[in-house]
Amino acid sequence: MSSVFNSISAFLTHRWGGLAVGAALLGGGCVSVDTIAPPVATLSGGGGAAVVEGRRLYLTTCTKCHSAEPVLDFTAAQWATILPEMAEESHFTSTQTAAVEAYIQAVLATASTATETR
Amino acid sequence: MKLIPLCLATITGISLIPDAVAHPRRFAYSYDVMTMPKGGVEFEQWATWKHSDQRERFEFRSELEFGLTDHDQLSIYLSDWRHTENEIGPDETEWRTAGLSWVHNFTDPTADPLGVATYLETLVGPEKFALEGKLLLQKNIGSWSFVYNGVLEAEWEGDSYDEEVGVIENIAGISYQISPSFSVGAEVLHEIEFENWSDAGDHMIYAGPNIAFRAKSVSTVLAGLWQATDVAGELDFQLRVIGAIDF
Numbered sequence: 001m002s003s004v005f006n007s008i009s010a011f012l013t014h015r016w017g018g019l020a021v022g023a024a025l026l027g028g029g030c031v032s033v034d035t036i037a038p039p040v041a042t043l044s045g046g047g048g049a050a051v052v053e054g055r056r057l058y059l060t061t062c063t064k065c066h067s068a069e070p071v072l073d074f075t076a077a078q079w080a081t082i083l084p085e086m087a088e089e090s091h092f093t094s095t096q097t098a099a100v101e102a103y104i105q106a107v108l109a110t111a112s113t114a115t116e117t118r
Numbered sequence: 119m120k121l122i123p124l125c126l127a128t129i130t131g132i133s134l135i136p137d138a139v140a141h142p143r144r145f146a147y148s149y150d151v152m153t154m155p156k157g158g159v160e161f162e163q164w165a166t167w168k169h170s171d172q173r174e175r176f177e178f179r180s181e182l183e184f185g186l187t188d189h190d191q192l193s194i195y196l197s198d199w200r201h202t203e204n205e206i207g208p209d210e211t212e213w214r215t216a217g218l219s220w221v222h223n224f225t226d227p228t229a230d231p232l233g234v235a236t237y238l239e240t241l242v243g244p245e246k247f248a249l250e251g252k253l254l255l256q257k258n259i260g261s262w263s264f265v266y267n268g269v270l271e272a273e274w275e276g277d278s279y280d281e282e283v284g285v286i287e288n289i290a291g292i293s294y295q296i297s298p299s300f301s302v303g304a305e306v307l308h309e310i311e312f313e314n315w316s317d318a319g320d321h322m323i324y325a326g327p328n329i330a331f332r333a334k335s336v337s338t339v340l341a342g343l344w345q346a347t348d349v350a351g352e353l354d355f356q357l358r359v360i361g362a363i364d365f
Contacts, residue, residue: 063227063258066299067261067262067263067295089334
Protein backbone atom coordinates (compact mmCIF):
# COMPACT_ATOMS: atom_id res chain seq x y z
CA MET A 1 0.00 0.00 0.00
CA SER A 2 2.61 2.52 1.04
CA SER A 3 4.43 2.02 -2.26
CA VAL A 4 1.21 3.02 -4.00
CA PHE A 5 1.04 6.24 -2.05
CA ASN A 6 4.74 6.88 -2.52
CA SER A 7 4.38 6.54 -6.24
CA ILE A 8 1.32 8.80 -6.21
CA SER A 9 3.08 11.50 -4.27
CA ALA A 10 6.19 11.18 -6.43
CA PHE A 11 4.01 11.42 -9.49
CA LEU A 12 2.12 14.42 -8.17
CA THR A 13 5.27 16.26 -7.20
CA HIS A 14 6.97 15.62 -10.51
CA ARG A 15 4.31 16.05 -13.10
CA TRP A 16 1.67 18.09 -11.37
CA GLY A 17 3.98 20.33 -9.39
CA GLY A 18 4.70 22.28 -12.54
CA LEU A 19 1.04 22.48 -13.37
CA ALA A 20 0.19 23.77 -9.89
CA VAL A 21 2.77 26.54 -10.22
CA GLY A 22 1.41 27.33 -13.67
CA ALA A 23 -2.09 27.40 -12.22
CA ALA A 24 -1.03 29.83 -9.51
CA LEU A 25 0.56 32.08 -12.13
CA LEU A 26 -2.56 31.98 -14.24
CA GLY A 27 -4.53 32.86 -11.09
CA GLY A 28 -5.86 35.86 -12.98
CA GLY A 29 -8.48 33.46 -14.30
CA CYS A 30 -9.72 32.93 -10.74
CA VAL A 31 -12.01 35.94 -10.65
CA SER A 32 -14.88 35.91 -8.15
CA VAL A 33 -18.40 35.56 -9.43
CA ASP A 34 -19.31 39.05 -8.07
CA THR A 35 -16.58 40.59 -10.24
CA ILE A 36 -17.72 38.67 -13.33
CA ALA A 37 -21.40 39.44 -12.82
CA PRO A 38 -21.95 42.13 -10.13
CA PRO A 39 -24.85 41.33 -7.77
CA VAL A 40 -28.05 43.21 -8.55
CA ALA A 41 -27.99 45.00 -5.16
CA THR A 42 -24.75 46.78 -6.17
CA LEU A 43 -26.20 48.22 -9.39
CA SER A 44 -26.93 51.94 -9.41
CA GLY A 45 -30.38 51.68 -10.95
CA GLY A 46 -31.30 48.98 -8.41
CA GLY A 47 -33.00 46.17 -10.22
CA GLY A 48 -36.45 45.02 -11.16
CA ALA A 49 -37.48 41.39 -11.51
CA ALA A 50 -36.10 41.30 -15.08
CA VAL A 51 -32.61 42.36 -13.94
CA VAL A 52 -32.63 39.72 -11.19
CA GLU A 53 -33.72 37.05 -13.66
CA GLY A 54 -31.16 38.36 -16.18
CA ARG A 55 -28.29 37.80 -13.74
CA ARG A 56 -29.55 34.31 -12.87
CA LEU A 57 -29.66 33.35 -16.56
CA TYR A 58 -26.25 34.97 -17.12
CA LEU A 59 -24.70 32.74 -14.44
CA THR A 60 -26.57 29.52 -15.19
CA THR A 61 -27.69 29.11 -18.84
CA CYS A 62 -24.89 31.27 -20.27
CA THR A 63 -22.37 28.97 -18.54
CA LYS A 64 -23.58 25.73 -20.14
CA CYS A 65 -20.97 26.01 -22.90
CA HIS A 66 -18.21 28.19 -21.46
CA SER A 67 -17.14 30.01 -18.28
CA ALA A 68 -19.08 33.11 -17.28
CA GLU A 69 -17.48 35.98 -19.22
CA PRO A 70 -16.95 39.16 -17.14
CA VAL A 71 -19.71 41.56 -18.25
CA LEU A 72 -17.34 44.52 -18.21
CA ASP A 73 -14.81 42.82 -20.51
CA PHE A 74 -17.02 44.01 -23.37
CA THR A 75 -18.35 47.43 -24.33
CA ALA A 76 -22.03 48.20 -25.01
CA ALA A 77 -21.23 48.17 -28.73
CA GLN A 78 -19.62 44.73 -28.46
CA TRP A 79 -22.54 43.36 -26.44
CA ALA A 80 -24.90 44.63 -29.13
CA THR A 81 -23.40 42.10 -31.52
CA ILE A 82 -22.47 39.36 -29.01
CA LEU A 83 -25.76 39.13 -27.11
CA PRO A 84 -28.16 38.39 -29.99
CA GLU A 85 -25.81 35.63 -31.14
CA MET A 86 -25.44 34.13 -27.65
CA ALA A 87 -29.19 34.45 -26.92
CA GLU A 88 -29.70 32.37 -30.04
CA GLU A 89 -27.08 29.84 -28.84
CA SER A 90 -29.03 29.66 -25.57
CA HIS A 91 -32.38 29.28 -27.35
CA PHE A 92 -33.77 32.05 -25.17
CA THR A 93 -37.30 33.36 -25.48
CA SER A 94 -37.56 37.10 -26.20
CA THR A 95 -38.42 37.67 -22.51
CA GLN A 96 -35.27 35.82 -21.41
CA THR A 97 -33.11 37.75 -23.89
CA ALA A 98 -34.64 41.03 -22.66
CA ALA A 99 -33.87 40.05 -19.06
CA VAL A 100 -30.18 39.34 -19.80
CA GLU A 101 -29.98 42.54 -21.85
CA ALA A 102 -31.50 44.55 -18.95
CA TYR A 103 -28.96 43.06 -16.57
CA ILE A 104 -25.97 43.76 -18.87
CA GLN A 105 -27.16 47.34 -19.44
CA ALA A 106 -27.55 47.89 -15.70
CA VAL A 107 -23.98 46.65 -15.10
CA LEU A 108 -22.58 48.85 -17.91
CA ALA A 109 -24.55 51.89 -16.67
CA THR A 110 -23.31 51.42 -13.09
CA ALA A 111 -19.70 51.16 -14.33
CA SER A 112 -19.98 54.29 -16.48
CA THR A 113 -21.47 56.42 -13.63
CA ALA A 114 -18.67 55.15 -11.38
CA THR A 115 -16.08 56.37 -13.94
CA GLU A 116 -17.79 59.74 -14.45
CA THR A 117 -17.99 60.53 -10.74
CA ARG A 118 -14.37 59.51 -10.13
CA MET B 119 -26.94 -7.69 -37.37
CA LYS B 120 -27.85 -6.12 -34.06
CA LEU B 121 -26.23 -2.91 -35.26
CA ILE B 122 -28.75 -2.33 -38.06
CA PRO B 123 -31.85 -1.64 -35.90
CA LEU B 124 -29.68 0.50 -33.64
CA CYS B 125 -28.38 2.58 -36.54
CA LEU B 126 -31.93 3.02 -37.82
CA ALA B 127 -33.07 4.05 -34.35
CA THR B 128 -30.25 6.58 -34.20
CA ILE B 129 -31.00 8.07 -37.59
CA THR B 130 -34.75 8.34 -37.01
CA GLY B 131 -34.06 9.67 -33.53
CA ILE B 132 -31.84 12.40 -34.92
CA SER B 133 -34.25 13.50 -37.62
CA LEU B 134 -37.09 13.83 -35.09
CA ILE B 135 -35.26 16.01 -32.64
CA PRO B 136 -36.19 19.64 -32.25
CA ASP B 137 -33.80 22.54 -32.46
CA ALA B 138 -32.16 22.89 -29.04
CA VAL B 139 -29.15 23.97 -27.07
CA ALA B 140 -26.16 21.83 -26.13
CA HIS B 141 -23.95 21.45 -23.16
CA PRO B 142 -20.45 20.67 -24.39
CA ARG B 143 -18.04 18.67 -22.24
CA ARG B 144 -14.80 20.02 -20.80
CA PHE B 145 -13.81 16.58 -19.46
CA ALA B 146 -13.59 13.14 -21.07
CA TYR B 147 -13.53 10.91 -17.97
CA SER B 148 -15.22 13.14 -15.38
CA TYR B 149 -18.88 14.05 -15.58
CA ASP B 150 -19.78 17.63 -14.82
CA VAL B 151 -22.75 18.75 -12.77
CA MET B 152 -24.58 20.81 -15.38
CA THR B 153 -27.36 19.23 -17.39
CA MET B 154 -28.73 20.20 -20.75
CA PRO B 155 -31.53 22.78 -20.76
CA LYS B 156 -35.07 21.45 -21.14
CA GLY B 157 -35.65 20.34 -24.74
CA GLY B 158 -31.91 20.03 -25.49
CA VAL B 159 -30.79 17.06 -27.58
CA GLU B 160 -27.24 16.00 -28.35
CA PHE B 161 -25.68 13.03 -30.12
CA GLU B 162 -22.30 11.88 -28.81
CA GLN B 163 -19.84 9.41 -30.23
CA TRP B 164 -17.17 8.10 -27.87
CA ALA B 165 -14.00 6.19 -28.74
CA THR B 166 -11.54 4.90 -26.13
CA TRP B 167 -8.21 3.24 -26.88
CA LYS B 168 -6.84 1.10 -24.04
CA HIS B 169 -3.26 -0.07 -24.31
CA SER B 170 -1.69 -2.83 -22.24
CA ASP B 171 1.10 -5.37 -22.74
CA GLN B 172 -1.38 -8.13 -23.55
CA ARG B 173 -3.78 -6.29 -25.83
CA GLU B 174 -4.99 -3.21 -27.65
CA ARG B 175 -8.65 -2.53 -27.03
CA PHE B 176 -10.88 -0.03 -28.82
CA GLU B 177 -14.22 0.77 -27.19
CA PHE B 178 -17.04 2.67 -28.87
CA ARG B 179 -20.19 4.24 -27.51
CA SER B 180 -23.02 6.06 -29.30
CA GLU B 181 -25.19 8.14 -27.04
CA LEU B 182 -28.20 10.43 -27.25
CA GLU B 183 -28.71 12.99 -24.46
CA PHE B 184 -31.99 14.74 -23.72
CA GLY B 185 -32.72 17.66 -21.39
CA LEU B 186 -35.98 16.50 -19.75
CA THR B 187 -36.23 19.52 -17.45
CA ASP B 188 -33.64 22.22 -16.76
CA HIS B 189 -32.32 19.91 -14.02
CA ASP B 190 -32.80 16.40 -15.40
CA GLN B 191 -30.90 14.81 -18.25
CA LEU B 192 -31.64 11.40 -19.74
CA SER B 193 -29.01 9.59 -21.77
CA ILE B 194 -29.62 6.63 -23.98
CA TYR B 195 -26.53 4.54 -24.59
CA LEU B 196 -27.57 3.18 -27.96
CA SER B 197 -24.65 0.87 -28.41
CA ASP B 198 -21.42 0.01 -26.59
CA TRP B 199 -19.12 -2.27 -28.53
CA ARG B 200 -15.42 -3.06 -28.58
CA HIS B 201 -12.67 -4.49 -30.71
CA THR B 202 -9.74 -6.26 -29.05
CA GLU B 203 -6.43 -7.17 -30.65
CA ASN B 204 -4.86 -9.75 -28.38
CA GLU B 205 -1.10 -10.36 -28.16
CA ILE B 206 -1.88 -14.09 -27.84
CA GLY B 207 -5.03 -15.53 -29.37
CA PRO B 208 -7.47 -14.24 -31.95
CA ASP B 209 -8.83 -10.71 -32.21
CA GLU B 210 -12.40 -10.17 -31.01
CA THR B 211 -15.19 -7.76 -31.87
CA GLU B 212 -18.05 -7.84 -29.37
CA TRP B 213 -21.27 -5.93 -28.97
CA ARG B 214 -21.41 -5.25 -25.24
CA THR B 215 -24.36 -3.28 -23.94
CA ALA B 216 -27.05 -0.68 -24.35
CA GLY B 217 -28.42 1.33 -21.46
CA LEU B 218 -29.76 4.43 -19.82
CA SER B 219 -28.54 7.07 -17.43
CA TRP B 220 -30.21 9.89 -15.57
CA VAL B 221 -28.49 12.95 -14.12
CA HIS B 222 -30.33 15.10 -11.62
CA ASN B 223 -28.81 18.50 -10.92
CA PHE B 224 -29.37 20.07 -7.48
CA THR B 225 -27.20 23.20 -7.50
CA ASP B 226 -25.29 25.30 -10.02
CA PRO B 227 -21.44 25.26 -10.05
CA THR B 228 -21.16 28.98 -10.93
CA ALA B 229 -24.08 30.67 -9.16
CA ASP B 230 -24.11 28.46 -6.02
CA PRO B 231 -21.22 27.78 -3.58
CA LEU B 232 -20.96 24.18 -4.86
CA GLY B 233 -22.58 22.44 -7.82
CA VAL B 234 -24.03 19.03 -6.89
CA ALA B 235 -25.68 16.35 -9.02
CA THR B 236 -26.38 12.62 -8.91
CA TYR B 237 -25.99 10.14 -11.75
CA LEU B 238 -27.63 6.72 -12.08
CA GLU B 239 -26.87 4.28 -14.89
CA THR B 240 -27.83 0.83 -16.01
CA LEU B 241 -26.27 -1.17 -18.85
CA VAL B 242 -27.53 -4.48 -20.20
CA GLY B 243 -25.98 -6.82 -22.75
CA PRO B 244 -25.59 -10.51 -23.55
CA GLU B 245 -22.60 -10.86 -21.20
CA LYS B 246 -22.86 -7.89 -18.91
CA PHE B 247 -25.32 -6.24 -16.58
CA ALA B 248 -24.20 -3.17 -14.63
CA LEU B 249 -25.64 -0.66 -12.19
CA GLU B 250 -23.76 2.52 -11.37
CA GLY B 251 -24.26 5.51 -9.09
CA LYS B 252 -22.16 8.67 -9.04
CA LEU B 253 -22.04 11.72 -6.85
CA LEU B 254 -20.94 14.68 -8.98
CA LEU B 255 -19.43 17.82 -7.47
CA GLN B 256 -18.21 20.87 -9.38
CA LYS B 257 -17.07 24.42 -8.76
CA ASN B 258 -16.48 27.02 -11.45
CA ILE B 259 -14.29 29.96 -10.45
CA GLY B 260 -13.64 32.47 -13.21
CA SER B 261 -12.10 30.58 -16.12
CA TRP B 262 -11.43 27.51 -13.95
CA SER B 263 -13.61 24.49 -13.48
CA PHE B 264 -13.00 21.79 -10.84
CA VAL B 265 -14.92 18.51 -10.75
CA TYR B 266 -15.02 15.41 -8.56
CA ASN B 267 -16.97 12.21 -9.18
CA GLY B 268 -17.39 9.49 -6.55
CA VAL B 269 -18.47 6.29 -8.31
CA LEU B 270 -19.89 2.99 -7.07
CA GLU B 271 -20.54 0.29 -9.64
CA ALA B 272 -21.87 -3.27 -9.51
CA GLU B 273 -21.23 -5.51 -12.51
CA TRP B 274 -22.33 -9.01 -13.39
CA GLU B 275 -20.39 -10.46 -16.30
CA GLY B 276 -20.25 -13.74 -18.17
CA ASP B 277 -22.81 -15.85 -20.07
CA SER B 278 -24.98 -16.32 -16.99
CA TYR B 279 -23.99 -13.05 -15.27
CA ASP B 280 -22.22 -15.04 -12.56
CA GLU B 281 -18.96 -13.06 -12.35
CA GLU B 282 -19.78 -10.41 -9.81
CA VAL B 283 -17.54 -7.36 -9.47
CA GLY B 284 -17.80 -4.19 -7.42
CA VAL B 285 -15.90 -1.09 -8.49
CA ILE B 286 -15.15 2.08 -6.58
CA GLU B 287 -13.78 5.03 -8.51
CA ASN B 288 -12.69 8.53 -7.60
CA ILE B 289 -12.30 10.82 -10.58
CA ALA B 290 -11.19 14.44 -10.46
CA GLY B 291 -10.67 17.02 -13.14
CA ILE B 292 -9.45 20.57 -13.56
CA SER B 293 -10.02 22.69 -16.65
CA TYR B 294 -8.90 26.18 -17.64
CA GLN B 295 -10.78 28.06 -20.32
CA ILE B 296 -8.38 29.78 -22.70
CA SER B 297 -11.22 31.18 -24.81
CA PRO B 298 -14.96 30.43 -24.94
CA SER B 299 -14.28 27.80 -27.58
CA PHE B 300 -11.16 26.22 -26.12
CA SER B 301 -10.09 24.80 -22.75
CA VAL B 302 -7.28 22.63 -21.41
CA GLY B 303 -6.91 20.71 -18.18
CA ALA B 304 -6.10 17.41 -16.54
CA GLU B 305 -7.94 14.43 -15.12
CA VAL B 306 -7.04 11.81 -12.50
CA LEU B 307 -8.81 8.47 -12.16
CA HIS B 308 -8.46 6.19 -9.12
CA GLU B 309 -10.04 2.77 -9.37
CA ILE B 310 -10.30 -0.31 -7.21
CA GLU B 311 -12.16 -3.49 -8.10
CA PHE B 312 -13.61 -6.01 -5.67
CA GLU B 313 -14.14 -9.47 -7.10
CA ASN B 314 -17.37 -10.89 -5.62
CA TRP B 315 -17.41 -7.75 -3.49
CA SER B 316 -14.72 -9.22 -1.25
CA ASP B 317 -11.21 -9.46 -2.70
CA ALA B 318 -9.87 -5.99 -3.29
CA GLY B 319 -7.68 -5.71 -6.38
CA ASP B 320 -4.81 -3.27 -6.81
CA HIS B 321 -5.35 0.44 -6.48
CA MET B 322 -5.05 1.83 -9.99
CA ILE B 323 -4.34 5.47 -10.71
CA TYR B 324 -4.32 7.07 -14.12
CA ALA B 325 -3.64 10.72 -14.83
CA GLY B 326 -3.11 12.96 -17.82
CA PRO B 327 -4.14 16.06 -19.75
CA ASN B 328 -7.36 16.92 -21.53
CA ILE B 329 -8.28 19.43 -24.19
CA ALA B 330 -11.75 20.56 -25.28
CA PHE B 331 -12.97 22.52 -28.25
CA ARG B 332 -16.47 23.83 -29.03
CA ALA B 333 -17.97 25.74 -31.93
CA LYS B 334 -21.58 26.48 -32.83
CA SER B 335 -23.22 23.06 -32.73
CA VAL B 336 -20.25 20.74 -32.47
CA SER B 337 -17.81 20.06 -29.68
CA THR B 338 -15.06 17.62 -28.89
CA VAL B 339 -12.94 16.60 -25.92
CA LEU B 340 -9.79 14.48 -25.84
CA ALA B 341 -7.97 13.08 -22.80
CA GLY B 342 -4.99 10.74 -22.46
CA LEU B 343 -4.37 9.05 -19.12
CA TRP B 344 -1.19 7.21 -18.15
CA GLN B 345 -0.98 4.67 -15.37
CA ALA B 346 0.64 6.40 -12.40
CA THR B 347 0.75 3.25 -10.29
CA ASP B 348 3.05 0.39 -11.20
CA VAL B 349 0.71 -2.55 -11.61
CA ALA B 350 1.78 -5.09 -14.23
CA GLY B 351 -0.88 -6.56 -16.49
CA GLU B 352 -3.14 -3.51 -16.27
CA LEU B 353 -3.56 -0.70 -18.81
CA ASP B 354 -0.44 1.39 -19.37
CA PHE B 355 -2.31 4.09 -21.18
CA GLN B 356 -5.80 5.05 -22.30
CA LEU B 357 -7.00 7.75 -24.66
CA ARG B 358 -10.59 8.91 -25.03
CA VAL B 359 -12.17 11.22 -27.56
CA ILE B 360 -15.82 12.29 -27.47
CA GLY B 361 -17.36 14.17 -30.37
CA ALA B 362 -20.78 15.79 -29.97
CA ILE B 363 -23.28 17.42 -32.23
CA ASP B 364 -26.40 19.20 -31.00
CA PHE B 365 -29.69 19.70 -32.71
